[in-house]
Amino acid sequence: MAVIGIMSAMHEELAAVLAHMPDEQRVSVAGRDFFVGHWHGHALVAVLSRIGKVAAATTATVLLERFGVDQLVFTGVAGGLGADVRVGDVVVATKCVQHDMDASPLFAPHEVPLYGRAFFDTDLPLSVQLAQASEAVLQHAEQHLGQAAMAEFALKAPQVHQGLVLSGDRFVSTSAESQALRQRFPAAMAVEMEGAAVAQVCFDFGVPFAALRTISDRADDTAHADFNQFIGAVASRYSLAILSGWLGQTRPVKA
Numbered sequence: 001m002a003v004i005g006i007m008s009a010m011h012e013e014l015a016a017v018l019a020h021m022p023d024e025q026r027v028s029v030a031g032r033d034f035f036v037g038h039w040h041g042h043a044l045v046a047v048l049s050r051i052g053k054v055a056a057a058t059t060a061t062v063l064l065e066r067f068g069v070d071q072l073v074f075t076g077v078a079g080g081l082g083a084d085v086r087v088g089d090v091v092v093a094t095k096c097v098q099h100d101m102d103a104s105p106l107f108a109p110h111e112v113p114l115y116g117r118a119f120f121d122t123d124l125p126l127s128v129q130l131a132q133a134s135e136a137v138l139q140h141a142e143q144h145l146g147q148a149a150m151a152e153f154a155l156k157a158p159q160v161h162q163g164l165v166l167s168g169d170r171f172v173s174t175s176a177e178s179q180a181l182r183q184r185f186p187a188a189m190a191v192e193m194e195g196a197a198v199a200q201v202c203f204d205f206g207v208p209f210a211a212l213r214t215i216s217d218r219a220d221d222t223a224h225a226d227f228n229q230f231i232g233a234v235a236s237r238y239s240l241a242i243l244s245g246w247l248g249q250t251r252p253v254k255a
């Protein structure tokens, strides 16, 4: 059976997934705990991504090389950059780029040296499936989050977006920086700290990759507010419901 790798950026997200993998076995590699088991009849390996590009790339490499996963799905939170990308929305990445990669003038700005590209595509069929699963969850957001959480974070009719996601080794928490990123990447939907690194590793291994992010902040001067509370009350619930909906509707693929 094909094996699905799930990388969660947040402890709470991973804990929610593990609660549905009753048979999981823990295998420790490179200081990381990988949980091997099943969910909805799929063979899975779930792991905490760790934060930042290098840490996430190492985790991804172990998932691909040691555990032989056939596709990799990343879940986490991100700062919204697109004008209509609000807290509580979900962004499914179509492309990823490292906004802090710059080997100019030797290479074009943002181009990853020796790859001949700055942008790494996510897998289209996988991303479409995750976007559909996200739509199904967000249409009934109140059912998944409860009225109190909806009110607390002022969530109204949350939306699913698909598009460019930026990654870099910085938590973007000033309006000046997010404005500068928007100017450099007018199509950017969101900014986070891992996706493009994992996309590059999956590109190297020729393994389909998809990334799903709940918007936790607007990458501006208020970006740290209630971050941890939001993850417990909103982001980890969304990730669980979206992954569960997706896996429940997808047949395990023969490897």
Ligand code: SAH
Pocket: 009, 010, 011, 051, 052, 076, 077, 078, 079, 080, 170, 171, 172, 173, 191, 192, 193, 194, 216, 217, 218, 219, 220, 223, 227, 228
């Ligand atoms: N308190 C957290 C640390 C989060 S670090 C913990 O202890 O786990 C930030 C995480 O949120 C990273 O995974 C990053 O990808 C994502 N993120 C959310 N908003 C972001 C923003 N505005 N800029 C960059 N990364 C952001």
